[in-house]
Amino acid sequence: MSRSSYNIDIESVFEGVCGLFPNLKPEEKEIMRNNITCQYFRKGEIIYKEGDTPQGLVCLSKGKVKLYKEGVGGRDQIVRMAKPIGFIGYRALFAEENYSATAEALEDSVVCIIEKNAFMGILRNNAELTLNILKSVATELGFSTNRTVTLTQKHIRGRLAESLIFLRDTYGLEDDGKTIKVYLSREDLANLSNMTTSNAIRTLSGFAEEGVIELDGRRIKILDHHRLERISDLG
């Protein structure tokens, strides 16, 4: 745990987490309350590493997190972008495996963990809850399969356009209604879109020249969303 001195309001964090579980019985909620711990991570810090053993269900309460796998040629592949309030690392927990990706904070983040056995105990006695989780993991498997197809079949422009739309859908827009509410390095954008950093830079500049987006450092404004979607769809 880093900066344990940071003042986290664990009660409000806990209530936020519980909001993700509909119809939790009071006794189940009590078990969770007694088995939750919070941690603060600064931008750039690693929450867990590929290969680590899950100690519980990890919830991102505040901040932004990227999950990535080390690729064959040293190039990382970002496999998921997490936002609050939501879970990370649950796949490994439910599969009873070690983590298959590394979780790194993209911003200062608050993370809490519900102890493994306590949580699995609740699941073993609550089929409805387990079925809900099964539904969302099955939904995610669908996304993953889709992603495999688009990452392998779309061309560079299509892949990057899709990533920008994905980031907008995931994190939303600033108050101006245009700026994507997450600031990634060109390298992260590349690792999300399966391309080299050079190509992410080049293609992004191309989009800007065409007036589809506007660049200001890491801030990306979507000027012509319709055209961006067309680029994504054409592949």
Place this chain on the structure above:
Amino acid sequence: MSRSSYNIDIESVFEGVCGLFPNLKPEEKEIMRNNITCQYFRKGEIIYKEGDTPQGLVCLSKGKVKLYKEGVGGRDQIVRMAKPIGFIGYRALFAEENYSATAEALEDSVVCIIEKNAFMGILRNNAELTLNILKSVATELGFSTNRTVTLTQKHIRGRLAESLIFLRDTYGLEDDGKTIKVYLSREDLANLSNMTTSNAIRTLSGFAEEGVIELDGRRIKILDHHRLERISDLG
């Protein structure tokens, strides 16, 4: 249903399916028995199409099935290869979505379906069973993510080598201890390995020239498994 006249021993099929569910209570088994139907599909026939709505849990009792998604440029991507006894299409069922891939019989196959509501009813009252399924879907999500990385990052030779190893692991070898027990067209091999048919043919010939495999039409013998793994690992 095609060739409904084909003689299927539904009792032995049913017992086979039940073997996949450990600790099923007698009353649950009875519900399943009363809600199962069988179908026969000939080689090349479509079991269900991308976009169809699941009517139940589909089990492959006999035969081999490929699951593929239509890609962006018309090129198909094989996302899974199924073998008996195992389930297909469960992802869409649990996610409450339509099928995200098409299932096609690679050989004459026997498929049975446990009616949706009957099966989901069992799940809603059996947390242990649901948790088992959650575990396997989570495991599969791990495979899928891994696959995304290898399909995007490995080079053609590495991808094809990996596919051959995957096919061997999935379907096993003939009695000679060398021939992979599934016969795919070069196009299917290409669609499994994310490459064009031309490149699958070329690369396969290359492996044969190098003495890593031996080709006899669609029969593929693995002569040097160690080298094949090295090609796969190098990417």
Place this chain on the structure above:
DNA sequence: TTAATTTTATGCTTAATAGCATAAAATGAT
């Protein structure tokens, strides 16, 4: 502030893979 480091930008070259054409072989249909 200054220096060091990282990130971004751009141009040029090289490598990987797709695309196309043609022919041979295999398969399936009549």
Place this chain on the structure above:
DNA sequence: ATCATTTTATGCTATTAAGCATAAAATTAA
């Protein structure tokens, strides 16, 4: 058996994306 169709094989060309090199800009550290 014959014809038609599909699959496989091979060569050549075009396209796409990666790899490098260099410089400018931005960020971080001292």
